[in-house]
Amino acid sequence: MSKHLKYAAAMAAVLAVGELSAASATEGYFQHGYGIRQKALGGAGVADSTDAMALSINPAGLVHAPRQFQAGVSMFSPRRGFRGSGGPSFTPSGDIESDSEFFLVPNFAYSRPMSNGAVFAIAAFGNGGMNTTYAGNLANPACMSPPLPSSTGVYCGGATGVNLNQLFISAGYAIPIGDNVSIGIAPVLGVQAFEATGLAAFSFDPFGNPLTTNPMALTNNGTDYATGFGVRFGIEVALADNFRVGASYQTKVNMSEFDDYAGLFEGGGDFDVPANYTIGVAFDITENVTMMFDWRHIEYEGVDAVGNSPLTMAQFGSNGGPGFGWENVDAYKFGIEYDTQGPWTWRAGAAFNNNPIGSSDVTLNILAPGVQTQHYTAGFAYRTSERGQIEFAVMYSPEETVSGIEITPAGPNPGHNIELNMHQYDVSLGWTFTF
Secondary structure, eight states, X not given: OOHHHHHHHHHHHHHHHOOOOOOXXXXXXXXXXXXXXXXXXXXXXXXXXXXXXXXXXXXXXXXXXXXXXXEEEEEEEEEEEXXXXXXXXXXXXXXXXXXXXXXXXXXXXXXXXXXXXXXXXXXXXXXXXXXXXXXXXXXXXXXXXXTSSOSBXXXXXXXXXXXXXXXXXXXXXXXXXXXXXXXXEEEEEEEEEEEEESOGGGSBOTTSOBSBSOGXXXXXXXXXXXXXXXXXXXXXXXXXXXXXXXXXXXXXXXXXXXXXXXXXXXXXXXXXXXOEEEEEEEEESSSSEEEEXXXXXXXXXXXXXXXXXXXXXXXXXXXXXXXXXXXXXXXXXEEEEEEOSSSEEEEEXXXXXXXXXXXXXXXXXXXXXXXXXXXXXXXXXXXXXXXXEEEEEEEEEEEEEEEEEEEETTEEEEEEEEEEEEEEEEEEEEEXXXX
């Protein structure tokens, strides 16, 4: 696909839902939940999807959705940065914070039951999280020695950071099989936008040897776009009147290449969306109270641009070249919902996952400090009429840190330590109308 066609596809998709901003560095760079209900439940619900946004977690759950339209927006605030300490270094010492601390992340979904008991739905939602913005005038004593590209910046390249947006547009179909089983399928169109700045120091080592296959496609090339396709499958089984199990699997979304960053990402700009799957249960404790537990597995190691080690002895952009060193993520999600049978429904949840970033990979992950491992959530739905309701959710993720020695273009620097840090807040508001 030509760059112009990629741009047109990206703009058409983004205009469909409004501006989608990156920043959801929660379980790696996947959001902990997509619709407002999921967000309030810690992301749980693969066995208890009851609305149109089931498409984003388990399309089989669409069989419980009426004809409805949902729209929501999250105000996401990640506070991220790093601390440098020790002797002479390539990166700055002291506490350095990333700018751009507030992001709007929208989503919408529409579901429509059919005469045969099946349900059709469409939805748009997104990921983000590889997002940092470090000031261009950031003092860095190491940058005073030529031939570094700039006298300031995290990596002596002036303003430094990355910005990744991932938008998914999905159409799904679910159908019941007998009284206790439903299955669903949802093709997914992925649209990505990416930009990197301030990485020119990774073009050559101090001896003039190239560190990238293409120095002109490494950094500071503006925003590039990529598109691709995948599929999500789902099943839900009622083992008893008050107990359900559910599972979903999304294939890897094979994306077109970021041509403008072919010298950064492995394989000449290849950056796919990792495969992931979720298994869970839902238990109705009483008629009004439901508890949920999910396990989600995200295969970051299956995407070389993300999973390959930054210490790989190869050039950036080459086949099998360096990545960010992220490990696979396993997330455990708990949610509880209390329906008062009146206008109010109350929700709470928590999610816990391993940190994908190891201590040997902190230097490059200054760009993408996705270190969060805990998320605590709460929220409610309030029925304003027989057909309409508003939904609200909040999330707090306490500070997490990962530290390790600095790795420079010239090699390891054990005399200098880098500690990544982040904590997050998220406030979400949505509206649902049932026809």
